[in-house]
Amino acid sequence: MKAEPLVLERTLNAPVASVWDALTNNAKMKKWYFDIADFKPEIGFEFQFYGSKDDTRYLHLCKITELIPEKRLTYTWKYENFPGESAVTFELFEEGAQTRLKLTHAGLESFTTDNPDFAPSSFNAGWTFIIGTSLKDFVEGKHTN
Amino acid sequence: MRNRTVTLKLVTEWFHIKQSKLRRDVFQAIADPTRREIIGLISQQSLNLNALADHFEISRPAVSKHIKILMECGLLAIRQDGRERYCEPRLQKIQEVAAWAEKYREFWSQKLDALANFLDSENQPK
Numbered sequence: 260m261k262a263e264p265l266v267l268e269r270t271l272n273a274p275v276a277s278v279w280d281a282l283t284n285n286a287k288m289k290k291w292y293f294d295i296a297d298f299k300p301e302i303g304f305e306f307q308f309y310g311s312k313d314d315t316r317y318l319h320l321c322k323i324t325e326l327i328p329e330k331r332l333t334y335t336w337k338y339e340n341f342p343g344e345s346a347v348t349f350e351l352f353e354e355g356a357q358t359r360l361k362l363t364h365a366g367l368e369s370f371t372t373d374n375p376d377f378a379p380s381s382f383n384a385g386w387t388f389i390i391g392t393s394l395k396d397f398v399e400g401k402h403t404n
Numbered sequence: 405m406r407n408r409t410v411t412l413k414l415v416t417e418w419f420h421i422k423q424s425k426l427r428r429d430v431f432q433a434i435a436d437p438t439r440r441e442i443i444g445l446i447s448q449q450s451l452n453l454n455a456l457a458d459h460f461e462i463s464r465p466a467v468s469k470h471i472k473i474l475m476e477c478g479l480l481a482i483r484q485d486g487r488e489r490y491c492e493p494r495l496q497k498i499q500e501v502a503a504w505a506e507k508y509r510e511f512w513s514q515k516l517d518a519l520a521n522f523l524d525s526e527n528q529p530k
Contacts, residue, residue, distance in 0.1 A: 265508055269516045273523040281519060281526075291522040292515065360519075362512055 264365035271358045275351050278358045279329045282349055293319075302326050307339075317341075336364070343370035430497045433477035438462065439470050443479060443493060450483070450490045 271278055281287045283300040293308045305322045318339035325333035330351055337344040345366035352359040434440050438460065445451060445459060457467045471491060474480035478497050483490045 265512070267509065267512050267516060269520065271520055271523055273527065277523060277526065278519075281522060287522070291518040360516065362516065364508060364512065367508060 264363050265367060266364075267362045269360050269362075270354065271360055272356075273358060274356060275329050275353045275358045278351055278360060282332055300326055300328075300332070306334075321347075338370075341370065345369060430477060430479065433474055433479050434498070436470065436473075438467075439474055442467075442470055442474060442491070443495075443498075446480065446491050446493045447495065450492045452488045452490050456491055 273281075281291065283298075285295060285298040288295060288298060295306050295308045298304070298306050300323070302323055302325070305320070307318055307320050310317045310319060320337050320339055321334040323332070323334045324346070325331055325348070331348065333346055333348040335344055336347045343366070345364060348361075348363040348365070350361040350363070352361070434443065441459070442456065445456065453468075453471070456471070457464045460467050471480060471482075475482065479494055481492050481494050483492055
């Protein structure tokens with residue numbers, strides 16, 4: 260059983276080329292994303308950034324694993340000195356003058372699996388239970404003790 | 405800019421919460437299918453130990469072991485009512501985990517808002 264990834268979709272009021280540029284051009288990334296010292300849109304390129312200027316505890320480590328210009332960008336996403344590795348994928352779909360962006364963050368559950376006693380398969384089932392709709396209904400229901 | 409600071413603080417906070425509290429308890433509690441089923445059953449109604457054990461084919465001691473783990477993880481409490489002992493859900497911790505997953509959703513949501521705003525500002529004639 261595979262854990263469910265986090266998926267978000269957004270329709271952006273800009274053509275695919277502009278969105279792709281915002282995702283891969285470092286000067287533009289700084290305006291909305293993170294302040295990354297060096298970023299090159301190339302498979303295998305590694306980059307890193309801190310979560311915040313106020314808090315330098317979590318260094319994010321990323322490596323580009325998939326790159327199809329104006330269509331798809333994937334990089335790994337993990338934290339220095341913490342176990343686990345996830346992957347963030349941006350997919351772009353042209354919709355006339357607009358662009359639908361689909362963001363998938365997979366493997367978030369791996370950040371909690373450093374305990375060797377965990378069987379990954381049952382752990383993933385637990386994760387899916389947590390973020391699945393049945394649990395969402397369940398915790399948003401009347402049981403709040 | 406303020407939004408961004410708030411977002412990053414949230415990310416930091418959940419990471420801290422996860423490190424300090426969640427690992428090895430709630431996740432472990434629900435990593436097992438029998439325990440998930442127990443939670444599902446008692447979330448519908450409180451059940452006494454016998455009624456709960458009758459739902460499973462595994463032995464009563466095996467069910468008891470799972471109940472004990474759920475108690476240790478803080479997801480279940482036993483209430484004594486006369487001669488009966490009832491299992492009741494304590495779901496606060498599961499909510500915390502759901503909140504942890506939700507922080508990532510919030511984080512990306514705010515990032516995508518920032519992207520949308522940036523693209524709009526690019527379109528404005530200077």
